[in-house]
Amino acid sequence: MTEQVSARLEAALNHLAQRRQCITYGALAAQIGFDGPGRIRRLTDLLEVLMEEDVALGRPLRAAVVTGKASGGLPAQGFFLKASVLGLCPNPLPPEAAKAFHDAQLEALFAAS
Numbered sequence: 001m002t003e004q005v006s007a008r009l010e011a012a013l014n015h016l017a018q019r020r021q022c023i024t025y026g027a028l029a030a031q032i033g034f035d036g037p038g039r040i041r042r043l044t045d046l047l048e049v050l051m052e053e054d055v056a057l058g059r060p061l062r063a064a065v066v067t068g069k070a071s072g073g074l075p076a077q078g079f080f081l082k083a084s085v086l087g088l089c090p091n092p093l094p095p096e097a098a099k100a101f102h103d104a105q106l107e108a109l110f111a112a113s
């Protein structure tokens with residue numbers, strides 16, 4: 001991740017966490033200057049790197065503030081798959097468990113911000 005893009009992404013996520021707000025993948029991609037085909041994939045790749053960093057440092061997942069339009073206020077499935085790989089939750093998660101996991105991540109993130 002380039003330092004400039006990383007800095008914009010981290011600043012956006014930290015700002016959202018401080019305001020206790022979520023954002024869609026598309027809106028965040030636009031906010032950090034990603035456009036064109038593949039912009040969401042580039043964003044999710046960067047978010048997964050941040051998830052690894054957050055886990056390594058014992059922090060709540062900043063990526064939890066990013067949600068999908070079609071996922072009912074939850075992050076996309078890739079968020080939960082990565083969380084599973086990182087040992088944070090089982091895979092697959094039933095919808096109720098996914099919501100509970102996401103809510104817990106948001107609560108911890110907002111409390112830490």
